[in-house]
Amino acid sequence: MRKWIVTFFLLAASMAWAQDDSELRQIYMQAEEEYTIGHFDASIRLLNENITGFDGALKTSAYRLLSLCYLGKDYVQDAEKYASLLLKEDPYYSTSIHDPLRFADMIERLKRGEETTITTASQQAESIEEAPVPVTLITEEMIKASGARTLADLLTLYVPGMSLVEGDEMNVAMHGVYSSSQEKILIMLDGHRLNSRTTNSEAPDYRTSLDKIKQIEVLRGPASSLYGNVALTAVVNIITKKGREVDGVQLSAGIGTNHTYRADFLMGKSGLGIDFLAWASVYTSQGEKRYVDVGDKDFYGKILRSGYMYIDGYNHQPAYDIGFSAQWNEFKFMFNTQHSKKVPSYNSVLFQGLYSYDKYRNMNGSKPGHTRKATHIDLSYEKSWRDNWHSKLNVYIDLENISNYDVGGDSILPADRERIPIRDNEILDNIDKTKIRQRGVYQVQSLRDYTYGAIMQTNYDFQKNIWKGSLLVGMQVESYTLKDCNMSVGDNFDRILVTYSNQNRFLLLGKEFNFSAFTQLKTNIGRYFIFNGGLRYDYKHRYNGKKLNVCSPRLSLIYHINSNVNLKLGYSHSFVDAPYLYRGSNTTTYPGGNNLGPEQLDAIQLTFNHSIPSLRLKYETNLYYNRLSDLIYLDYSIPTYYNSGGIDVIGIEEVVSYSNARSLAYLNMSYQWLLDNTNYAATGSYIHHIPKFRLGGMYRYQFLKDAKYGNAYARINATVYSKQISPIQSAYIGENVINDLEHELSPYAIFNAGADYLYKKVSLSANVYNLFNLKYYQGGARKAIPSPQQSISFLLKVSYKF
Numbered sequence: 001m002r003k004w005i006v007t008f009f010l011l012a013a014s015m016a017w018a019q020d021d022s023e024l025r026q027i028y029m030q031a032e033e034e035y036t037i038g039h040f041d042a043s044i045r046l047l048n049e050n051i052t053g054f055d056g057a058l059k060t061s062a063y064r065l066l067s068l069c070y071l072g073k074d075y076v077q078d079a080e081k082y083a084s085l086l087l088k089e090d091p092y093y094s095t096s097i098h099d100p101l102r103f104a105d106m107i108e109r110l111k112r113g114e115e116t117t118i119t120t121a122s123q124q125a126e127s128i129e130e131a132p133v134p135v136t137l138i139t140e141e142m143i144k145a146s147g148a149r150t151l152a153d154l155l156t157l158y159v160p161g162m163s164l165v166e167g168d169e170m171n172v173a174m175h176g177v178y179s180s181s182q183e184k185i186l187i188m189l190d191g192h193r194l195n196s197r198t199t200n201s202e203a204p205d206y207r208t209s210l211d212k213i214k215q216i217e218v219l220r221g222p223a224s225s226l227y228g229n230v231a232l233t234a235v236v237n238i239i240t241k242k243g244r245e246v247d248g249v250q251l252s253a254g255i256g257t258n259h260t261y262r263a264d265f266l267m268g269k270s271g272l273g274i275d276f277l278a279w280a281s282v283y284t285s286q287g288e289k290r291y292v293d294v295g296d297k298d299f300y301g302k303i304l305r306s307g308y309m310y311i312d313g314y315n316h317q318p319a320y321d322i323g324f325s326a327q328w329n330e331f332k333f334m335f336n337t338q339h340s341k342k343v344p345s346y347n348s349v350l351f352q353g354l355y356s357y358d359k360y361r362n363m364n365g366s367k368p369g370h371t372r373k374a375t376h377i378d379l380s381y382e383k384s385w386r387d388n389w390h391s392k393l394n395v396y397i398d399l400e401n402i403s404n405y406d407v408g409g410d411s412i413l414p415a416d417r418e419r420i421p422i423r424d425n426e427i428l429d430n431i432d433k434t435k436i437r438q439r440g441v442y443q444v445q446s447l448r449d450y451t452y453g454a455i456m457q458t459n460y461d462f463q464k465n466i467w468k469g470s471l472l473v474g475m476q477v478e479s480y481t482l483k484d485c486n487m488s489v490g491d492n493f494d495r496i497l498v499t500y501s502n503q504n505r506f507l508l509l510g511k512e513f514n515f516s517a518f519t520q521l522k523t524n525i526g527r528y529f530i531f532n533g534g535l536r537y538d539y540k541h542r543y544n545g546k547k548l549n550v551c552s553p554r555l556s557l558i559y560h561i562n563s564n565v566n567l568k569l570g571y572s573h574s575f576v577d578a579p580y581l582y583r584g585s586n587t588t589t590y591p592g593g594n595n596l597g598p599e600q601l602d603a604i605q606l607t608f609n610h611s612i613p614s615l616r617l618k619y620e621t622n623l624y625y626n627r628l629s630d631l632i633y634l635d636y637s638i639p640t641y642y643n644s645g646g647i648d649v650i651g652i653e654e655v656v657s658y659s660n661a662r663s664l665a666y667l668n669m670s671y672q673w674l675l676d677n678t679n680y681a682a683t684g685s686y687i688h689h690i691p692k693f694r695l696g697g698m699y700r701y702q703f704l705k706d707a708k709y710g711n712a713y714a715r716i717n718a719t720v721y722s723k724q725i726s727p728i729q730s731a732y733i734g735e736n737v738i739n740d741l742e743h744e745l746s747p748y749a750i751f752n753a754g755a756d757y758l759y760k761k762v763s764l765s766a767n768v769y770n771l772f773n774l775k776y777y778q779g780g781a782r783k784a785i786p787s788p789q790q791s792i793s794f795l796l797k798v799s800y801k802f
Contacts, residue, residue: 024053031065038385040069041273041329060089071103072384073329075242076125079103083110100387101461101468120191120217120237122522122532123226123472124390124459129566132522132532132556133223134607134622134653136160136668138216140241145664145700145715147754147767149795151187151204151216155236157696157717159218160622160653160670162234164719165689166780166787168370168404169342170205174220174233175626176649176672176687177601180781181370184576186223186231189238189336190325192378195230196400197451197480200579203372204236206319207340209281211252211264214241220653221624222574222603224552225534228476228516232576232601240325243268243275249802256767256795258312259286264799278324287313287343288790292354298788300346301353302732303411310357312790313343317366323376334378341371345787347407349443350419351732352784355407356440361494363444364403375399388461398451408441417441420489422497423504440493445506447485453478453514469523469531478514482507482543482580508584510543530558540577543584544594550575568607575600578632582641597643602627616660622653633679647682648675662705667697681781683742686725689779689786691747693722710759716771720749726779726786745786748776765797 027050034043047062047069054062063086070078083106087093095104102125109127121131128135136159148154152170155162165173169181177184181201187194195202216238223231246268254262265280287310292298294306323336347355347368360368377397384390408420417437457474487506488499500506518536525531533555540548556570578596585593607622631645651672658665671693674685681688696719704712724745731738754767770792777786 024050024058028054028058028062028065031062035065035069035072038072040072044069060086060093063089067106068100068103071100071106074382077242080106080110083107098387101463101470118217119239120188120235121219122520123457124470124522129560129609130530130558131219132534132554132558132568132570133572134220134568134605134620136218136220136655138218140214141664142666142698143210143213143216144756145713146698146717147715147752147765147769148210149769150206151208151210151236151238154210154216155204155218156719157698158666158668159220159234160655160668160694160696161220161651161672163690163694163721164778166778166783168344168348168782169201169203169340169372171780172204173690175624175651176647176674176690177233177628178689178781183230183579184232185234185236186227187236187238188227189376190240190334190378191237191394192334192336192376192396193227193230193398194338194374194376196372196374196402196579197398198400198402198447198449198482198580200230200576201372203340203342205340205342206281206283206314207321207338207372208238209264209279209321211250211266211281212240212277212279212321212323214239214245220622221570221605222552222554222572222601224538224550224574225536225554225572226518226520228518228536228538228552229514229540229598230576232574232599240279241266241268241277242270243277243327244270246277250799251802252797252799254795254797256285257793258288258790260284260793260795262795262797273329275327276324277326279321280323281321282318283314283320284318285312285314287311287315288793290788290791299354300351300731300733300738300785301409302351302413302416302734303353303409304734305354305411307354307356307410309345309354309788310343311345311788313357314340315343315367316362317341317371330382332378332380332382334376336377337373337375339371339373341366341369343367343369344407346785347409349406349408349441350412350416351409351730353409353732355410356493359410359440359493360405360407360442361490363405363488364446366403366405368405368407368442371401371403371405373401389458390461391458392456394455396453396455400449400451402445402447404445406443406445408437408443411439412437412441422489423500425503426498426501436497437491439491440495441491442489442493444488444490445485446487447507448483449481450483451478451480457518466526467523469521472518472520472522472534474518476514476516476518478516480512480514480580482509482511482584485509504586506585506587507581508543508586510580510584512543512580513541515539528560530560532556532558538575543580546594548577548598550598564611564613566609568605568609570605570607571603572605573600573602578643582632593641596632596641597630599631599643600629602629616658618655618657620653620655623651624653625650631680642679645677645679647677647680647687649673649687650675662702664700665698667695669693669695683725683727689724689726689781691721691724693720695720704757710757712758713756714753715755716751716753718749718751720747722747724779726777728786729784731784743786745777745779748774750774750776761801763799763801765795765799767795767797769793769795 031043031046067079067082183200187202219235223235250266252264262283268277319340325334346352380394382392455476485507490496520534522532536552538550554572559567575598577598582593605624611618626649629646630643633645653670655668698717700715726745728740751771757764773792779786
């Protein structure tokens with residue numbers, strides 16, 4: 001009898017289990033059907049609600065399907081998460097011919113211990129090892145470990161070949177190529193161009209909030225084959241966090257020396273198929289107020305009068321970065337508005353020298369300096385189908401206001417007054433000009449422009465025999481309009497002498513149309529080689545009827561020696577068109593500008609990557625040869641601007657990184673040699689204001705890791721610059737003219753240090769910049785004298801997450 005009872009209960013239990021298993025299989029099949037028709041969120045919801053009940057092969061299948069759903073939504077990090085769980089359940093899992101190639105590639109990478117990290121190099125997810133050009137990836141962890149305040153801090157610390165140069169705005173150079181503002185590097189936010197269409201510039205300063213950033217992908221080299229104009233020497237793509245990664249609200253406030261204040265807001269949420277992220281950052285600083293006596297090294301000026309200068313000031317209107325992004329299924333919307341203005345240390349018109357910044361009136365809400373406000377709007381739609389097709393459509397609008405407020409000087413000598421322009425046919429023609437423009441002289445150039453356009457691209461994944469790869473084709477159309485511009489000249493610090501009439505506009509109004517078509521083929525050649533080739537055609541119809549036609553090719557071959565070692569050889573061509581500000585100029589500032597063409601760069605790079613997982617080390621060596629041609633050059637004998645400059649440069653870059661449970665270390669160095677130059681700012685083998693050798697390094701150590709007492713970190717970083725040739729040209733100290741064309745800046749090393757403490761929802765950060773209070777200088781384009789840099793400064797920041 002007992003046997004019958006036991007048998008009965010076992011049979012009942014097995015029937016119940018079979019029923020439960022059948023229900024779970026039915027749920028899985030329903031989720032698979034939802035995935036097939038593109039209802040990714042519905043499939044994810046069904047699987048997540050029942051994942052704890054799945055077991056064995058069914059659980060493996062559920063993880064696979066979750067990974068595929070997130071891959072279909074382009075949530076690569078989530079896709080990798082479930083692919084990793086799949087491999088944990090079944091380490092020997094193999095993909096089938098029915099699996100999408102993106103999924104198969106991801107599984108293979110995870111098996112090799114690699115991670116999908118970037119999308120910028122080929123406009124598709126791929127590991128750094130597969131990228132066709134040298135790439136620097138600055139992760140969220142590296143940003144926190146740096147104590148960086150600005151994008152420029154991050155780039156000059158982590159990117160080999162990137163160096164600081166002085167300019168009208170915060171400025172950097174890549175491989176020795178630079179201008180008076182940052183015009184040679186394309187900077188993007190989630191793939192949306194931030195650079196101005198009028199000036200080509202985008203300052204890497206406090207106009208970009210660092211709190212919103214998930215990672216920064218830097219392509220070190222020409223990238224016009226995908227991105228066209230401005231991507232001359234590098235591309236910097238800022239990837240923002242997802243709302244679900246923030247999952248709450250974070251408020252931050254900071255205070256520092258030199259009357260420095262900052263506030264940051266970050267909010268992110270996801271649910272009901274919507275992912276939402278919002279951010280706001282505000283920064284203001286008086287800057288270091290340094291007294292300069294007539295006999296000091298920092299003193300320049302025709303009038304022998306001591307005074308003050310501001311170094312790294314951002315004030316009267318704070319720098320800010322405000323925006324949000326929202327994603328609903330295949331749709332994504334982004335809005336961003338930015339503003340910044342750096343206080344010039346010396347006056348920027350006539351002859352550089354001290355000036356009384358605080359005395360000058362507000363114009364357009366700000367005091368002297370170059371102000372740029374920009375608003376970016378982007379709407380995109382992405383769709384995947386048949387497992388091997390992926391398309392994306394972007395429509396975008398960019399609005400911009402620029403105000404260049406330049407000071408001529410507090411006191412102007414009679415011989416120099418006519419250098420401050422009063423154009424013909426203005427009302428001042430009939431008055432005594434000897435009584436004006438004697439003191440507090442300034443000029444303000446303001447403009448407004450807007451741009452709208454669309455980008456459409458399709459990616460097709462294929463596999464046939466040994467050929468496995470993807471083909472990308474796309475096109476872009478864009479319209480630019482300079483809506484308005486005006487110029488005012490004033491004196492006595494607050495008097496406006498004249499606002500030019502329309503016939504004397506400093507910049508001709510106009511519209512320009514751009515059309516581009518691009519393609520890229522990426523394919524495996526056998527087991528060890530990957531070929532990546534791209535071509536882009538750019539057509540521009542300029543405001544004056546002239547037409548621009550440029551082709552930008554790229555070829556790259558990658559040799560995977562083994563899972564930890566690879567070698568890349570690549571050639572690429574890029575260009576940057578002369579800014580509209582030069583070409584449309586109606587003044588003598590840019591004579592010959594309407595005939596200017598694009599500047600060109602041809603580059604060859606050989607890159608060796610080696611990772612040693614057992615030691616947690618990664619190593620990279622990059623050799624490059626750059627030939628720049630048609631660089632814009634001013635012939636002072638005429639004077640007229642021409643595309644007649646050129647340089648040949650070779651260099652080497654080294655990167656080493658290390659990480660473990662408590663330590664994070666990163667070291668990069670670069671060395672370059674100028675082989676030849678024509679009509680470029682150079683002396684011998686030195687490019688002016690650029691060090692031959694540059695080193696950047698950081699180290700962070702976690703000295704407290706406790707569930708009860710929180711986490712604490714100590715960190716330090718350094719940037720080292722070798723000797724620079726930084727000429728002093730036509731600078732005045734009283735009546736003495738200083739011309740030292742071989743003026744040298746001594747080598748220097750700047751150390752920054754800090755500490756971070758995290759306890760539950762609160763975090764504290766203390767930072768010291770220029771730790772040893774070194775006095776150093778930096779030169780740049782259109783600067784007659786090297787500018788002094790900021791002394792030691794402090795910043796304390798506190799954050800709370802709700």
